[in-house]
Amino acid sequence: MTSMDTTSDGTTTNAPLNRRNLLKFLIPSVIGVGLFLIPFSTGDTINIGMGMMADALQAFLGGALPAIAVFVLCLSVALTTLVKVTKPGWASEGVFKEMFDVAPLWFGMRILGALFALMTYFQFGPEVVTADFTGGVMLNDLAPVLLTFFFFAALLLPFLVDFGFMEFIGSLVRKPFRVIFGLPGRSAIDATASWMGSGTVGVLITTQQYERGYYNRREASVIATNFSIVSIAFALLVTSFIGINHLFVPFYLTVVVAGLTAAIIVPRIPPLSRKPNTYYEPVGCQLVEKDASDLGVWRFSLIQAVKRAEKAPGPRQLVRHALINVADIFLALLPLVIAIGTIALILAEFTPLFTWLSYPMVPVLELLRIPEAEAAAPATLVGFADMFLPAVLASNIESELTRFVIACLSLTQLIYMSEIGALLLKSKIPLKVWELLVIFLLRTIITLPIIAGMAHLFFF
Secondary structure, three states: OOEEEEOOOOOEEEEOOOHHHHHHHHHHHHHHHHHHOOEEEEOOEEEEHHHHHHHHHHHHHOOHHHHHHHHHHHHHHHHHHHHHHHOOHHHOOHHHHHHHOOOHHHHHHHHHHHHHHHHHHHOOOOHHHHOOOOHHHHHHHHHHHHHHHHHHHHHHHHHHHOOOHHHHHHHHOHHHHHHHHOOOOOHHHHHHHHHHOOHHHHHHHHHHHHHOOOOOHHHHHHHHHHOOOOOHHHHHHHHHHHOOHHHHHHHHHHHHHHHHHHHHHHHHOOOHHHOOOOOOOOOOOOOOOOOOOOOOHHHHHHHHHHHHHHOOOOHHHHHHHHHHHHHHHHHHHHHHHHHHHHHHHHHHHHOOHHHHHOOOHHHHHHHOOOOOHHHHHHHHOHHHOOOOHHHHHHOOOOOHHHHHHHHHHHHHHOOOHHHHHHHHHHOOOOOOHHHHHHHHHHHHHHHHHHHHHHHHHHOO
16 A cells, blocks of 8 residues: 655655565665675674675685686687677677677777786796786785675675665765765765775775766766775774784774765865766666655655665566676676786886885975885875785884874775776776876875874874
């Protein structure tokens, strides 16, 4: 039975709050929240349900995962070549055409990713590619995590985004998010999923929401570059590696304060402020934000969620979409991550590029009274290549205060090409490499003084 509520302007709003529709919203949403947004303590670490499933699969497959990654990368090149040469009917339109009939640049990146993986796995070719800290990091450390993590993320994300939970939270927090960040309330889910799971999950959600017409170009660009924070689990890993575990509470408080400040400022200045408020053309705007009127914000939010759940795809359609998402991530995204990540690590490890670029940071760090400024300077910029490199470079710095600052900065910069950057470039969100670099530098400029100030406060 559908109830009718009268709003302040005298109109009626269908509120299908019967038992069946409520359960259609609640059951999948509770599963999604349990899998993506609730942290669990497992031994000495904190993880989420989906992360635990990914870890279990990774433990089960073990040493086979690098070989699986090599096979997937080669399969991507083979299928892309087949589509480009033979133009088969199954790839003449739709998702498979989009997946495999790619521009020469992306085809080249797929070939490069597969070549790097083959060279690393079979240990042939130049050492700059096959070394443990370049190709080895990408194939043996990152690829297994991405394969297992993205597999479950792509399969399980519909529980979080297709059954009304984003509409429910979005309606609840719409006003504060609009006022503070200039964003729809549903973007709170992206941030929370990143915080509890990983930044890549947040970007996946943002990409899907943009391609479905729920975010415009500016909103998607802002959310992907300012709210896709690294997880608590990774934060714990960084503090443990860099030797400041005992300072985790002030460390994470500093990251939150600096990150929120950057999220308020960066979207209000170019290049993000110049992004148009237009939607992805194939779908247009699908988000209709209404006022709660006299219904009350909780009831209004519940009504919006249930209406979305009513339109949710059926099991067969959900499975089809999930498998297509898995194929797209494995065959289109993974090669890009391996190619860009390996190149970035080669530049960081085998060239003085980041050392040269970091020279202007030395007087800045000295002005902020950061000890061992010359040793710390490269670590302030190398995060653009990979999020873990700042921790690696800073691990040998004696000053605990300096290590604290570098660790906090690496978590607030957010843009790193080995993973998030590659994911954004592959997506339809309109962000270019130079824009990602500018956003990375802006976040560094904004957050570094805040982090340094709080560090001096804690180490006083």
